[in-house]
Amino acid sequence: MDLALLRTFLTVHRAGSITRAAQLLGLSQPAVTGQIRALERQLGRPLFLRQPRGVAPTGVADELAHRVAPHLDALGEIAQEGLYGTAPRTLHLAGPPEFTASHLLPALAGLVADGLALRATPATGDDAVAGLASATYDVAVTTALPRGRPFHITPLHDEEHVLVAAPRWAGRLDPPAAVSPAALERLPLLDCGEELPFAGPYWATVFDTRPAAAAALVVPDLRAVLTAAREGAGIAVLPRQLCAADLAAGTxxxxxxxxxxxxxxxxxxxxxxxxxxxxxxxxxxxLLRAAARW
Structure with a gap:
């Protein structure tokens, strides 16, 4: 079986799109389509089903990808470094910006000092998974559990979320029994997205409801949300570790x-x-060793 056909197949399988695979391979769309059809003729089975956006692998395709991926990736590694080369290949890492800054980069600093070439890209959810599938990234840390493609997935870290506010707002909710959805509606809510990605799940878990009001402030960076909460802009749901210093200081x-x-x-x-x-x-x-200490 032609290795070039298998490499094209694996790229399409990971990218989920003929168009995206053609871009990654530096080929035209018709050339990629032709190679996939040639491989399907050799196998006598369809490998992909066309969808409105991209293609979906068949069961035969998933099985073939699982079998050939380790070998093709190993060959690619040898080709990139040279048979006797020792220079490290650049590793592309994707992860949420705050978590990358606070956890991932400190954990990998020693490897960079030892010669690892690292490129870290802020990416969350589906963007990180799509980039990993298309081979844009080599490693991704994400809160979106990938499905439907051959990934190796390991739980890395559980992050506790807390509802916080500056003392000026907290004083209005004393004792804690006064903390209810109705009481919280009267306070400005801060979050990092209009869909309330942090406050929404917190309300659902703790109060079995959704916040009734829209956010008073939205900024797509948890560190900025933390600063706004510290300065008294309103209440926010934040990772406990992110705001640990402010909790200890009483701000x-x-x-x-x-x-x-x-x-x-x-x-x-x-x-x-x-x-x-x-x-x-x-x-x-x-990263797994570092996560044991987080």
């Missing part, structure tokens, strides 16, 4: 300690078979 106060703390899980994700690549395996192992 922020936790408004409620529910029996079951709301959590957000981060997953460490790589493409199936790529852990055999030394550079991916080293980064993966280092």
């Amino acid at each position: 922020l106060r936790v408004l409620l300690e529910p029996p079951m703390a709301p959590l957000r899980t981060f997953f460490l994700v790589v493409r199936a078979g790529t852990l055999a690549q030394p550079i991916v395996g080293r980064v993966h192992s280092r």
Whole structure:
């Protein structure tokens, strides 16, 4: 079986799109389509089903990708570094910006000092998963659990979320029994998205409802939300670790300690078979060891 056809197949499988695969391979769309059809004729089975946006792999395609990916990736690693080369390949990492800054980069600093070439890109949710599938990224940390493609997925870290406010607002909700959805409606709500990605899940877990009011302030950076809350702009749901220094200093106060703390899980994700690549395996192992101390 032609290795070029298999490489094209694997690129389409990971990208989920003929167009995207053609861009990654530097080929025309008709050329990629022709190679996929040639491989389908050799196998006697369809590999992809066309959809309004992209293509969906068949069961045969998923099985073939699982079998050939480790070997093709290993060959690509040798070709990129040279048979006897020792220069490290650049590793591309994707993750939420705040978590990358506070956890991922400190964990990988030693590898960079030892010669790892690292490029970190802020990416969240589906963007991180799509980039990993298309081979734009080698390793992704995401809260969106990937489905439908051959990924190696490992739970990395559970992040506790707390409802906080500056003392001027917290004083209006004393004692804690006064903290209710109705009482909180009267206070300005801060979040990092119009859809309330932090306040919404917190309300659902703790109060079994959604916030009734829209956010008073939206800024797409949790560190900016933290600053606004510290300065008294309103109440916010934040990772406990992100605001730990403010809680210790008293510039922020936790408004409620529910029996079951709301959590957000981060997953460490790589493409199936790529852990055999030394550079991916080293980064993966280092992050897992670091996560045990978080």
